[in-house]
Amino acid sequence: MSPLAAQMPALQVVVPMLMAPFVLLLPKGLSWAAAAAASLLAFGIAAQLAATVIDSGPVAYQMGSWPAPYGIELGVDALGALLLVVVTGASSLALVGGRASLAAAVTEEREHYFYAAWLLALAGLAGIAVSADAFNIFVFMEISSLASYVLVAGGPDRRALPAVFKYLMMGTVGATFYLIGIGLIYMATGTLNLADMDLRIAGVADKEPILAAAGFITVGLALKAAIFPLHVWLPNAYTYAPHIATAFLAACATKVSLYVLLRFDFFVFQQNLSGHALQFSAYLMPLAILGILVGSGVAMFERNVKRLLAFSSVAQIGYIMLGASLVSIGGLTAATLHMFNHALAKGGLFLAIAALAPVAAGLRLKDMGGMARRAPWTFAAFVVAGLSLIGVPGTAGFVSKWYLISAAMELGAPGIALIGVMVLGSLMAVVYVWRIVESACFGKPPENAAQAAAVPRPLGAAIWAAALANVYFGIAPGLPLRLSSSAAASLLGHVPT
Amino acid sequence: MTVLLGIFLLTLLLITAVAIVRARNLFVAVMLMGIASLLIAASFLLLDAADVALTEAAVGAGVSTVLFLSALSITSERERASSSRPLVSLVVVTAAALIVIDSAFDKPRFGDPEAPVHSHLSPWYIEKTQEHMEIPNIVTAVLGSFRGYDTLGEVFVVLAAGIGVLFLLSSGPGFGGGKSTPPWAQAGLRHYLIPRVAGRLLIPFILLLGLYIQFHGEYGPGGGFQAGAIIAAAVILYALLEGEQHALKILPQPVLTGLMAGGAILYGGIGVIGMLLGGNFLDYSVLAADPVKGQQRGILLIEAGVGMTVTGVLLSIFHSFAARRR
Numbered sequence: 009m010s011p012l013a014a015q016m017p018a019l020q021v022v023v024p025m026l027m028a029p030f031v032l033l034l035p036k037g038l039s040w041a042a043a044a045a046a047s048l049l050a051f052g053i054a055a056q057l058a059a060t061v062i063d064s065g066p067v068a069y070q071m072g073s074w075p076a077p078y079g080i081e082l083g084v085d086a087l088g089a090l091l092l093v094v095v096t097g098a099s100s101l102a103l104v105g106g107r108a109s110l111a112a113a114v115t116e117e118r119e120h121y122f123y124a125a126w127l128l129a130l131a132g133l134a135g136i137a138v139s140a141d142a143f144n145i146f147v148f149m150e151i152s153s154l155a156s157y158v159l160v161a162g163g164p165d166r167r168a169l170p171a172v173f174k175y176l177m178m179g180t181v182g183a184t185f186y187l188i189g190i191g192l193i194y195m196a197t198g199t200l201n202l203a204d205m206d207l208r209i210a211g212v213a214d215k216e217p218i219l220a221a222a223g224f225i226t227v228g229l230a231l232k233a234a235i236f237p238l239h240v241w242l243p244n245a246y247t248y249a250p251h252i253a254t255a256f257l258a259a260c261a262t263k264v265s266l267y268v269l270l271r272f273d274f275f276v277f278q279q280n281l282s283g284h285a286l287q288f289s290a291y292l293m294p295l296a297i298l299g300i301l302v303g304s305g306v307a308m309f310e311r312n313v314k315r316l317l318a319f320s321s322v323a324q325i326g327y328i329m330l331g332a333s334l335v336s337i338g339g340l341t342a343a344t345l346h347m348f349n350h351a352l353a354k355g356g357l358f359l360a361i362a363a364l365a366p367v368a369a370g371l372r373l374k375d376m377g378g379m380a381r382r383a384p385w386t387f388a389a390f391v392v393a394g395l396s397l398i399g400v401p402g403t404a405g406f407v408s409k410w411y412l413i414s415a416a417m418e419l420g421a422p423g424i425a426l427i428g429v430m431v432l433g434s435l436m437a438v439v440y441v442w443r444i445v446e447s448a449c450f451g452k453p454p455e456n457a458a459q460a461a462a463v464p465r466p467l468g469a470a471i472w473a474a475a476l477a478n479v480y481f482g483i484a485p486g487l488p489l490r491l492s493s494s495a496a497a498s499l500l501g502h503v504p505t
Numbered sequence: 506m507t508v509l510l511g512i513f514l515l516t517l518l519l520i521t522a523v524a525i526v527r528a529r530n531l532f533v534a535v536m537l538m539g540i541a542s543l544l545i546a547a548s549f550l551l552l553d554a555a556d557v558a559l560t561e562a563a564v565g566a567g568v569s570t571v572l573f574l575s576a577l578s579i580t581s582e583r584e585r586a587s588s589s590r591p592l593v594s595l596v597v598v599t600a601a602a603l604i605v606i607d608s609a610f611d612k613p614r615f616g617d618p619e620a621p622v623h624s625h626l627s628p629w630y631i632e633k634t635q636e637h638m639e640i641p642n643i644v645t646a647v648l649g650s651f652r653g654y655d656t657l658g659e660v661f662v663v664l665a666a667g668i669g670v671l672f673l674l675s676s677g678p679g680f681g682g683g684k685s686t687p688p689w690a691q692a693g694l695r696h697y698l699i700p701r702v703a704g705r706l707l708i709p710f711i712l713l714l715g716l717y718i719q720f721h722g723e724y725g726p727g728g729g730f731q732a733g734a735i736i737a738a739a740v741i742l743y744a745l746l747e748g749e750q751h752a753l754k755i756l757p758q759p760v761l762t763g764l765m766a767g768g769a770i771l772y773g774g775i776g777v778i779g780m781l782l783g784g785n786f787l788d789y790s791v792l793a794a795d796p797v798k799g800q801q802r803g804i805l806l807i808e809a810g811v812g813m814t815v816t817g818v819l820l821s822i823f824h825s826f827a828a829r830r831r
Contacts, residue, residue, distance in 0.1 A: 011783075018776075018786035025661060026773040029766035032668070071654040072779075072787040078629050080654045121672035128665045135658065147658035154665040158672050188605065195612055198621030208625070220608035 013060065017069040017082040017138050020053045020092060021148075025131035031124040036116065043123040044103040047130060051100045054092035054134075061089040062490060066498075068140070076140070077201035083140035087344055087495035090488060091137045091260075091267050094351045098259035099130045101355065105470025106252030109362045113163045113250035122162050126256075129155035133264045142190045143200045145268055146183065149232070152264070153179045156257055163250040171244035178231055178241040182265075185228025192221035193276075205276050213280040222277050222284070226269065226291075233265035235292075235329055236299030239322045246318035251362035254314065258321055259355035263347045266325070270332055270343075274499040278335075285335045292333040297429050299326030304436035308443070313371045316440055317357055320397065323433060324350045330426065331412050338415030340496035341489075346408035348488045349396070352481065353405055356393030356474030360386055363463045363471060368454075376444060377451030386463050387448055389475035394441040396478040399434050403482040407489070409434065511551055518544045529584050535573040542566035555726035556644045559718070563734035568819055571741050575826035637790070638800040640723040648728065649804040653787045656807070657772050659730075660814050664769050667818030671762075674825040704746045711739040719812045723801070729808040733815025740816075741823055749827045761821045768813030775806050 027046035031039050060067055061084060069082040084092070103126070114122045132152025139145045157179070161172040194200060196217045197208040212218060227238075234242040242262070246254050277284050303323030310316040324346070331343030361371065363386045368375040380387050396403035413430060416423035463471075481488060521541045528534040542565030549558035613620035634646040648656050719732030744752035775789070782791040789803025790796035 015780055015786070018780070022773065022776065022786060026770065026777070028661070028668075029664065029769040029773075032762055032766040070785055072650060073785040073790065074651050078626060078633070079651055118672055118675045121668050121675070124668050125665065125672065128661060128668070131661070132665075143652075144655055144658065147655050147662065150662045151658060151665055154662060154669055158665070158669045161673060192605075192608055194622065196621060198623075198625030198627075208621070212621075216608040216611040220604045223604065 013056070014069070016053055016057050016060070017067055017084050018071070020050060020057065020084075020096075020138055021131055021135045023053065024050050024127045024134065025151075028124040028127040028131065031120055031127060034120070036120050039120040039123040040103070040107050040110070043127055044100070044107075046127055047096065047100045047103050050130065050134060051093075051096040054089070054096040057084050058089040058093050058491065061086055062494075069138075077199050077204035080144050081140040081201055081203075082138045083203075084138055085495065085498055086491045087267060087271070087499065088137045090344060090348055090491040090495060091264060092134060094263065094348055095130065095133045095137060095260040098256050098351060098355050099126070101470045101474060102252050102256040102259075102359065105359060105464075105467040106255070106362060107466065108464040109252050109365070109467065110250060112366070113252075122158070125155045125158035125162075126253075127155075128152070129159055129256075129261075133260060136264050136268060140202050141200050142193070142202055142205065142272070146187055146190060149183055149186070149265075149268075152261070153183060153232075156261060159253040159257065160245050160249040162253060163248065165248045167244070168248035171241075171248045175241045175245040178238075182228045182231035182238075185224045185231065187228075189221040189223075189225035189228065192217040192224070196221075202271070202275055206280070209276060209280045214282060218281070222281060225272055229265050229269040229272070230295075233262045233269060234322060234325055235266075236295050236302060236322055236326060239299070239303075239325070242322060243315050243318040246321070247312060247315045251314075251358060251365050255355050255358035255362060258318070258358050259351040262321070262325060263328075263351065266328060266332075266347065270340075270499060289333045289335055292329050296326045296329035296333055297426075299323060299329065300429055300433040301436075304433050304440065307440040308436055310440070311372050311374075313368075313373060313376060313444060314358075314361060316373075316444070317354065317361070320437065320440060321350075321354060323437070324354070324397075327409070327412060327430070327433070330430075331415060334415050334419070335500070336415055336418060337493070337496050337500055338411060338418060340499050341493045342408055342411035342415050344492035344495045345411060345485070345488055348492065349404040349408045349478075349481065352474060352478050353393050353396040353403075356471060356478060357390060357397065359467070359471045359474055360390035360393065363467050364390075366462075367460075373443060373447045374451060375454055376447045378453035379448035380445075382453060382460055383463060386468065386471060389471045390448075391445060392475040393478055394445070396482065398437040398441055401482075402479065404478045404480075404485065406482055407485045507551060511548065514544055514548045514551065518548070530582060531577055531584055532574075532582050534584075535570060535577060538573065539566045539570040542569070556642075556648075556728070556731075559726050559731045560734075563731045563738070567738050568734045568741075571738070572819075572822055572826070575823055579826060579829045637797060638723075638804070639797050640801065640804070642723055642725065644726070645722045645728055645804065645808075649722075649807055650787075650789060650800060653776075653789075653807065656811065657776065657787065660769055660772055660811055663814055663818050664765060667765050667814075667821050670822045670825050674829050701746050704742055708739050708743055711735060711742065715739060719808065720805070722808050723804060729811025729813075730815055732808075733812040734819065736812070737816045737819035737823070740820055744823070744827075749824065753824055756820060758821065758824065761817045761824070764813045764817030765821060766817075768810040768815070768817060770810075771813065772807045772810035775803055775810070779803070 024046045027042055031042050034042055057067065066083060066085040070076060071080040071082065129152050132148045132155055135148030136145050136152065139148060157172050157176050160175060161168050190200070193205060193209065196212045196215060197205055199205050199208055209218060231238040246258055249257065273288060278288070300323045303319050303326060307316045307319040307323065310319055328343045328346050331339040331346060364376070364379060364383055365371060367382055368379065396405035399405040399409040409430060413427050416426040419426070518541060521537050521544060525534050525537045525541065528537060542561055546558045546561040546566060549561055618624070630643055630647055630651060634640065634643045638646050638650065640646060715732045715735035718727035718735060719729060722728035740752055740756065776787040779788040779791055780786050784791040789800045792799035792802050
């Protein structure tokens, strides 16, 4: 490996992170360009890392050249690489397309703070995905959380402030729970490195502190990942954030917490705590099912389009958790694949919302009236992403749901019930997506609303890029599929059979 | 004796915590929080954790009290009646506390040399600090170099907090709207002779202490975080005595933003230089021909970066609150 290639895991974090303070110092007109450039570079690095992982397996990196577990180790495996592509891709697409929309939301004299916060959120999420150290994950969780509170509070809508306060409080509780868990494990094992923890925890596994730690870590991360019923911070935070920030965060933020949950659970707890796999399923599967049904159910009756999509996210997180709670190769493949596919669908939908928002003030269903005529191209892309969200064959969403159904089939009779839940959830998705389409095609445009939406070209391109990606990865899912099946194998490689 | 003192401090802490929850006057709550921090700092000191004790005292009892007070000055002093359900919260909090208490019974005996935290990584740190850095304070070696990437992350947490406050408070009514400055902001406590004379006498000593802690971190407890908080406290004291506007004249916001960003860039930049010189990110050994000298140089520089960012962020936050009040 060339010296530069060996530095990729560190550069993945360092490039966006170090650009943030520079954005504060640069002349204000350059903030957006600097942020977009750093984000695109980070995407390039993520693609490079994913290629390396596919070709030659996981990559490890020693910070400060100190050997693990004494120093901090970074490690990128298939799951991490998949997630990095999602995080950096979502950020890049949103930034490249979102300049005009963000300029409308954030005043010029403070936009450099906003873009610096964006870069810190990106660096924080990427930092979590590359880290192989439990405490280091916490540090980067703090960076990404603080920065995303700023992003959510960025818009002109004052209702964002109570929403972000709730998000901040619940996020802090989640992070504190995670920290308590790590503290307890450190007390019992003396290590913070995940791989080392896996080895050393075996001797002390069924002691009180480890059991309590498993509980604290799972609940804390579930809170950050908005797993039902700990999702209450999510709908309003997504609804009142600037549209472009919603597109970025909805595509990847909760998935990074899910990733930590999966990694911690499968790498550290599953093979060490007796009966953990069973408890993991028994605890998460009902929550996943409830999440799918309640999230979709609320979305069916929601009048605000953004909040509708936010509740749909709660349901989609349910699908991911459902796959994970099967604790099988098929289930985990479906779960990780759905992380990727849902990011494509939801990112595309929220980007389209950003384009439609200027002519649909209020973003209620009735404000979408006549949108199919007022913004035909953008709305067509919206429909494509919506079909992927439902899981229509030919779109990315179908592939992950198909894998999820096949994984459930392996269970036999109880699997049929799970398939029933999935079919029901998908039908509900048909209803809530249809309600938007119905209003856009047959509804009357609200009075004194602009007749035609002028969608900025970069935004239109970004929306179509996302929509076409939904189709492309629906027909040729090879790349994400290879990463997610290898991720599933490595997650499950730790579980005794 | 240590045990007795520990029980005494923790009992006081418990009483203070209950008092904070029960206080309806937010001013009282803030003051009690300062006391709680001081008690925690004393407990840390009792456990021989001088570095964290210093941080807790400087940040918890010192600067955050001032920041809470600045926040209070732009809102009301009385707590509004809460709309949440206290019984549910109480049950959840009690359950969580019971789990933690229960698992504490299984913890290694206090001071047990065989405990995992003492027997697994620590011997390596103790040995390698001498070998690679030749500095007496192992805490600084761990924070600055062995786990320097975490400390870099913490600097960016502080930076993110600063960016957040500047972003949120730099909008809406009351910000730099050309309104006339109230007299207290111009004059501070200028007309009160005794606090002014006493305060002005203290400032140089506080600054000196800050610089000592900044540059003496390798030898004694301290480092950039504590030093930054102490230096910021000295400037805030000046602002209280002479008026916030005067302090802002000496260190205007662009300078503070420069400190904030510059410290983070300095720290990250040292890491990148390590990469360019053929090491990994944050590898200081390559910074000088002699790896030991390189490590020492790296730690000194990154601690300077930490101090800059912490000072810049704390003062920016203080001034942002003050600007809201104008």
